[in-house]
Amino acid sequence: MREIGQEIRLARQRSNIKATRACEEFGWSASKLSKIEKGFRRPSSWDVARLLGLCSVGPETEGTLRALVEEFDAGYFVRRHGNRLPEALTVVAMHEAMATAVTTYAPVVVPSLAQSADYARALLNDELEAGADVDAAVESRMARRNRLLYGVTAPCVVVYLGEMALSGVVGSAAVMHDQLTALAMMVSRGVITLRIIPRSASLSRLGQGGSQLEFRRFPSVVYAEIDCLTVVYDDVDLVNRWRTKESRLDEVALTASDSLDLLLYWVDHYGRLSTSVAPPAPAAAGSDDARS
Structure with missing residues (x-):
């Protein structure tokens, strides 16, 4: 989860999108986004799709994030x-x-x-x-x-x-x-x-x-x-x-x-x-x- 959160944070920052704007766009609390980006909460595929759309990321970043979300946690x-x-x-x-x-x-x-x-x-x-x-x-x-x-x-x-x-x-x-x-x-x-x-x-x-x-x-x-x-x-x-x-x-x-x-x-x-x-x-x- 920490790797997913880090990739999301980097994508958001590269797009110059503030955390407050992302939260307002999705109706999220600041706590939810913070927990996702710090790796304390695993985002759903839908959460990631919305974030990808907001950040307008390239295909490589999109592919990386989708693969991370779908990856089975085997330890x-x-x-x-x-x-x-x-x-x-x-x-x-x-x-x-x-x-x-x-x-x-x-x-x-x-x-x-x-x-x-x-x-x-x-x-x-x-x-x-x-x-x-x-x-x-x-x-x-x-x-x-x-x-x-x-x-x-x-x-x-x-x-x-x-x-x-x-x-x-x-x-x-x-x-x-x-x-x-x-x-x-x-x-x-x-x-x-x-x-x-x-x-x-x-x-x-x-x-x-x-x-x-x-x-x-x-x-x-x-x-x-x-x-x-x-x-x-x-x-x-x-x-x-x-x-x-x-x-x-x-x-x-x-x-x-x-x-x-x-x-x-x-x-x-x-x-x-x-x-x-x-x-x-x-x-x-x-x-x-x-x-x-």
């Missing part, structure tokens, strides 16, 4: 992002704007919410289809990162990051140095809490990456990206399965202090790489080598 749904950024999906952007807490697990690469511009560009050059405007995509990703992490109502953000994301080079050593330096600054300033999953941990038990968002007035939502699709769910049983995964992550992850130490090692590693004096990688805390 989960799939959204195709294709050549768009996954985080640009209405359902993702809307929930991030309302979240009070975000927990992200990224086993292989730094998650998009904490990427630097050059790191994001290196990834998007490979991910986006030929002809896509990579610079615009990078700018959009940076705006979303700044809005989410540095906004007035920024949520509490915890990132569980696989050590592979530190050791695997994206772009170049210089790109990695800048990215990990930026990540270390986020941690040092308290913008995010970082917990690194050491190489000694069994990632197979942890499954794929994803994010859980928590809210003051709504149930938690989890979303995960799968190639060109994003899966979103708020079903209680499915969310509880994510929380079980989160408990496993907490068990195997390094402490916040040890995670920062390991991150700073890799910052130094990529800084030294250009002069070929990088020291051997240390054994992560909790690994067999560290205990021997």
Whole structure:
């Protein structure tokens, strides 16, 4: 319902139609429209048809809204992002704007919410289809990162990051140095809490990456990206399965202090790489080598 409400609000605002006018046109109370747009009340097909007519929306928006209204509420749904950024999906952007807490697990690469511009560009050059405007995509990703992490109502953000994301080079050593330096600054300033999953941990038990968002007035939502699709769910049983995964992550992850130490090692590693004096990688805390 929240996605429907957000699409209705955006359509109304794009048409420069005030809420008071819409309510007068339909004989609705201000409370009814507010609840619909905030996702507290599901509109009927007739409600949506009247709103579409008033807003004179294009066929794409009309098709999207009609599909959302007719969609069966199974506790989960799939959204195709294709050549768009996954985080640009209405359902993702809307929930991030309302979240009070975000927990992200990224086993292989730094998650998009904490990427630097050059790191994001290196990834998007490979991910986006030929002809896509990579610079615009990078700018959009940076705006979303700044809005989410540095906004007035920024949520509490915890990132569980696989050590592979530190050791695997994206772009170049210089790109990695800048990215990990930026990540270390986020941690040092308290913008995010970082917990690194050491190489000694069994990632197979942890499954794929994803994010859980928590809210003051709504149930938690989890979303995960799968190639060109994003899966979103708020079903209680499915969310509880994510929380079980989160408990496993907490068990195997390094402490916040040890995670920062390991991150700073890799910052130094990529800084030294250009002069070929990088020291051997240390054994992560909790690994067999560290205990021997």
